[in-house]
Amino acid sequence: MVEDMKGKIRVFCRIRPMSRAEAAQGGAIAVGRLDDYSVTVETSRGPREFQFDRVFSGESSQEDVFQDTNRLIQSAIDGFNVCIFAYGQTGSGKTFTMVGDRDQRSPGIMPRAFNAVFDILQENATKFDFKVSVYMLELYNDRLQDLFVSGAEAQSRRVEIKRNRKGLVFAQGAETKEASSAGELFAMFQQACANRHNAATKMNVESSRSHLIIGIMVETRNLTNGSVSFGKLSLVDLAGSERAAKTGAKDDQLKEANSINKSLSALGDVISALSSDLPHIPYRNSKLTQIMQDSLGGNAKTLMVVNVSPSECNLDETLTSLIYATRVKTITNIAQRNLESKEIAQLKEVIMKLRSGQPVEDDEV
Incomplete structure (x- = not known):
């Protein structure tokens, strides 16, 4: 009930610890957590404060961050669109927050969400039937790629963004796999991460050169009244x-950086239009905004985690990220469940059988 009452997109801020490179440069700490909801930034014009739904310091653990995220997983199983995404400059800790470290000693939101989904399903196994399916994509150089395939097949496969009658976004041409356990889902995730584009930059030893988009669909059938709900958990x-001069991006990396910045700029335009209540929202300006259309300004429950560096040397980028996140916080979504009655669910089943040439019993019609 508390989750349903919160209409605006929630925004968490995570300040990462000072890196060795930043400490070696002798840069002062310019960003700090005042309390659970406030960030202070030391600027040349004096301190600036920003307020968010939660603020995590460099001492906060992955578990601390996920504890406040966990409630949204239940909403996806209840039939809502849910989106959790991380934003910030290169090297600010987004992938650590979402994915975790390489050997998964400190798993991020994504692998923790996989466990949470199946824990909730297991708890409710006597009341509901469930079906979990997933797609995993990357948006690289403005091209959507299916991360379940690699090499030549990935290059030749055409993936397009479509919307169904309910406004739910799906990836036509991408493989959607069913998962029956958290372990199975995590194995798919490891395969997807292995196919993702990474590179080293001056800001980051292993910088993500693409946007990673995971869609987990949960179909739930109530065994008491036969109603069916469809939830979607998007993890991005x-x-x-980044600024090329700061990251040292050249040639292919420069092309990647330009593509990344262009798509993030389009996301900024969408956020600006939504926060200003403009009649036209420019979702079509980028594949990134198209695929996030049912998460931003739609009927979704959305959480943004803005990741920032504490160092004075990254002050400009940190301020840009915090101002951006403050605008996101003003967007209002109207969350609605994707629910069908028993009769509609049965009718759809009959139609599917007829289309595939299967026999239909009299009592099904």
Whole structure:
């Protein structure tokens, strides 16, 4: 009930610890957590404060961040669209927040969400039938790629963004796989991460050069009244905004950076239009905004985690990220469940059988 009452997109801020490179440069700490909801930034014009729904310091653990995220997983199983995405400059800790470290000693929101989904399903196994399916994509150089395939097949496969009658976004041409356990879902996730584009930059040893988009669909049938709900959990690890001079990007990396910045700029335009209540929202300006259309300004429950560096040397980028996140916080979504009655669910089943040439019993019609 508390989750339903919160209409605006929620925004968490996570300040990462100072990196070795930043400490070696002798840069002062310019960003700090005042309390659970406030960030202070030391600027040349004096301190600036920003307020968010939660603020995490460099001492906060992955579990601390996920504890406040966990309630949204239940909403996806209840039949809502839910989106959790990370935003910030290159090297600000987005992928650590969403994915975790390489050996998964500190798993991020994504693998923790996989466990949470199946924990909730297991708890309710006597009341509901469930079907979990997933797609995993990356948006690289403005091209959507299916991360369940690799090599030549990935290059030749055409993936397009479509919307169904209910406004739900799906990836036509991408493989959607069913998962029956958290372990199975995590194995798919590891395969997807292995196929994702990474590179080293001056800001980051392993920088994500693409946006990672995971869609988990949960179909739930109530065993008491036969009603069916359809929930969708979108988990998005955005590539970092960056300045080429700072990251040392050249040639292919420069092309990647330009593509990343262009798509993030389009996302900024959408956020600006939504926060200003403009009649036209420019979703079509980028594939990133198209695929996030049912998460931003739609009927979704959305959480943004803005990741920032504490160092004075990244002050400009940090301020840009915090101002951006403050605008996101003003967007209002109207969350609605994707629910069908028993009769409609049965009718759809009959139609599917007829289309596939299967026999239909008299009592089904």
